[in-house]
């Protein structure tokens with residue numbers, strides 16, 4: 758049985774929750790959906806270490822989604838001695854390597870190093886890919902303008918929005934049974950979806966299937982409203998069948 762587990766559900770500023778990262782687990786193999794700077798703690802909470810990770814998909818280059826790759830790179834190469842597979846959707850490689858990781862990973866004791874020295878890098882085109890029989894499609898969402906950023910549609914069943922504002926045209930295209938959607942509890946945000954924006958853009962029948970993630974630490978204040986208008990808050994460790 759394949760499942761998606763929420764490793765963290767927190768806003769980038771959160772102290773109460775880990776970074777908003779998830780994991781697909783199938784036949785004892787694991788694909789991370791993002792690896793932020795809290796990834797080791799989040800895996801530990803699930804009884805796992807970086808050595809239990811077989812592959813990673815990066816939705817976009819923000820610290821709470823990709824800074825954990827520094828640990829994965831060094832520890833998998835020098836401590837555990839293997840290369841995880843790194844799936845990168847279009848446009849992400851340049852930001853990730855040239856502008857972000859090269860400064861910390863580009864030089865090691867043995868000399869210069871490339872991203873491919875740490876990971877089996879798979880540069881995706883726009884086609885779906887498979888992980889352990891799980892079908893993974895991805896789509897551009899609406900996060901920081903002009904920045905490559907993606908969400909996932911998994912097994913034609915579960916939609917994981919990634920960091921994004923409301924994307925009603927995408928949800929209409931896929932008609933998912935379960936939705937994990939970015940949310941901010943602030944009144945407005947230029948790169949995340951407020952509760953009001955979600956309510957204005959999605960009808961009730963869609964919101965009933967929608968769990969909110971990537972939220973601020975003050976979430977208890979909004980629990981009643983969220984449980985009334987949505988399926989609820991996604992919680993750390995929560996599992997969804999795929």
Ligand SMILES: [Zn+2]
Nearest residue numbers: 817819900920
């Ligand atoms: Zn982001």
